Amino acid sequence: AQKITQTQPGMFVQEKEAVTLDCTYDTSDQSYGLFWYKQPSSGEMIFLIYQGSYDEQNATEGRYSLNFQKARKSANLVISASQLGDSAMYFCAMRGTNTGNQFYFGTGTSLTVIP
């Protein structure tokens, strides 16, 4: 069974500071992909960053980076230089080779950036 766990219901960060959002996962698949999405108050889910289980380097996309620790089964999202527009819900998701084309989502973390 596939499972994504996000243990931080809410987080606060000062503007211009960095913040880490936690994500742990459980899977028996050898090959899998990990994704982070941002959901602003408008509701649309915006894809941020992807990490493959066989990728040797941590993924980076602009101010977003993924701290991937395979042995610990964690895929934490790091947002550097936080901006007010980063205030949103953030979801971690996973897709495995043995789950067809299903994605599995965590319960999300609400991030609030304080001016």
Added chain:
Amino acid sequence: DGGITQSPKYLFRKEGQNVTLSCEQNLNHDAMYWYRQDPGQGLRLIYYSQIVNDFQKGDIAEGYSVSREKKESFPLTVTSAQKNPTAFYLCASSSVGGSVKNIQYFGAGTRLSVL
């Protein structure tokens, strides 16, 4: 521009009424998905389809029905059997195949309320 269009943005249902949520994509994706999101919660899979004229139940399919007559379209019907339909509904699509990197893209969502 390629993307996923959901309509309407807001929908109201009367008791005993069936309502249909529209989802259209021009990304040439084979797989399409419907999720339900309740306030402060994560995404729960209702139905998904990997190919035209075929679809599979997700975790909470009871009270919902879908069709996939065209690759571009995956409408969701919320039937009168769904006793608690008030929620935010998100449609998504992705490519299929052996890669776990196939990203899932989302529409802007439909907010359904019961009158």
